[in-house]
Amino acid sequence: MLLTPDLVPAVVASGHSARVDAKIAPRFAPGAKVRVRNLHPTGHTRLPGYLCGKTGTVAIAHGVFVFPDTNAHGLGEKPQHCYSIHFTAQEVWGPTASAKDTLRVDLFDDYLDPA
Amino acid sequence: MATTKPAPAESETAIRVRALESILVEKGLIDPKAIDALVDTFEHKVGPRNGAKVVAKAWVDPAYKQRLLTDATAAIKELGYSGMQGEDMLVVENTDTVHNVIVCTLCSCYPWPTLGLPPVWYKSAPYRARAVNDPRGVLKEFGTILPDDVEVRVWDTTAELRYLVLPQRPAGTEKLDEDALAALVTRDSMIGVTVL
CATH class of the missing domain: 3.90.330.10 (Nitrile hydratase alpha /Thiocyanate hydrolase gamma)
Structure with missing residues (x-):
């Protein structure tokens, strides 16, 4: 489809949600302890490398979304749950980091193992 | 003596954006005027x-x-x-x-x-x-x-x-x-x- 100027207001106003209305069981519930898998894909990913191997807690279950790692390469939507994972700064950056500060990172099911 | 100033170098990002834009136009996916409308929306309205x-x-x-x-x-x-x-x-x-x-x-x-x-x-x-x-x-x-x-x-x-x-x-x-x-x-x- 050709994007023409008259379509722009509607495109801007609606956008395109990556949320998927699919009944897929979440692997984790809020409060669950998880460890980030040590993955280093060469293609598209939404997994920040600094979190590999780190342990956190599920803070928010956001629901089911298209998985960008496959979708970006035309390999299908592979819909799955996305969670906000809570990490302490010290878990991620070591003992010199603040004992008070924290990180919340949106991570997909495929990036996580139970811890 | 006249001096000629070199043209300012285009950033790598600008070159990539221009290349992407011409491919999208060539493939018939976007009208260049739609790009102007998008830019105008986010520069002036949102x-x-x-x-x-x-x-x-x-x-x-x-x-x-x-x-x-x-x-x-x-x-x-x-x-x-x-x-x-x-x-x-x-x-x-x-x-x-x-x-x-x-x-x-x-x-x-x-x-x-x-x-x-x-x-x-x-x-x-x-x-x-x-x-x-x-x-x-x-x-x-x-x-x-x-x-x-x-x-x-x-x-x-x-x-x-x-x-x-x-x-x-x-x-x-x-x-x-x-x-x-x-x-x-x-x-x-x-x-x-x-x-x-």
């Missing part, structure tokens, strides 16, 4: 004043604030600021004990309908790297010094949700109405690098 109105309404209307914190996408839509790059929103509230900061370490994810296009520094590698591993150092450079007993909570928003910080209402603003309050709310406070 910007952080939208987010400021959301914040001000949350400050004066407790029921709206409750809806904003439980279903931000729907609550923001009530004011008409939803759409592209704001399809799924979360609003995170600053309190006396938690201060929120937004970053996208992998690229530049940002809530366009409420904040407009991201500032250059938000997209820069130094902000993206340091916001996660030295947030207090970054905040200090924005003039924001928080007490040690406040938790700095950095949200790395690399998936599909877009985030807006609900700043704390400044003291002494009890008599201001919603419009006057909205005028106080800055873009940077809604990213979380400053307080009001």
Whole structure:
């Protein structure tokens, strides 16, 4: 489809949600302890490398979304749950980091193992 | 003697954008005038004043604030600021004990309908790297010094949700109405690098 100027207001106003209305069981519930898998894909990913191997807690279950790692390469939507994972700064950056500060990172099911 | 100035070098990004644009046009996917309309929309019509109105309404209307914190996408839509790059929103509230900061370490994810296009520094590698591993150092450079007993909570928003910080209402603003309050709310406070 050709994007023409008259379509722009509607495109801007609606956008395109990556949320998927699919009944897929979440692997984790809020409060669950998880460890980030040590993955280093060469293609598209939404997994920040600094979190590999780190342990956190599920803070928010956001629901089911298209998985960008496959979708970006035309390999299908592979819909799955996305969670906000809570990490302490010290878990991620070591003992010199603040004992008070924290990180919340949106991570997909495929990036996580139970811890 | 006449001197000729070399033409300013085009940035790598500008060259890539131009190449992408010509491919999209060649393939019949986009009319160049649609690109002009998109640029015009985000340069002149959409910007952080939208987010400021959301914040001000949350400050004066407790029921709206409750809806904003439980279903931000729907609550923001009530004011008409939803759409592209704001399809799924979360609003995170600053309190006396938690201060929120937004970053996208992998690229530049940002809530366009409420904040407009991201500032250059938000997209820069130094902000993206340091916001996660030295947030207090970054905040200090924005003039924001928080007490040690406040938790700095950095949200790395690399998936599909877009985030807006609900700043704390400044003291002494009890008599201001919603419009006057909205005028106080800055873009940077809604990213979380400053307080009001």
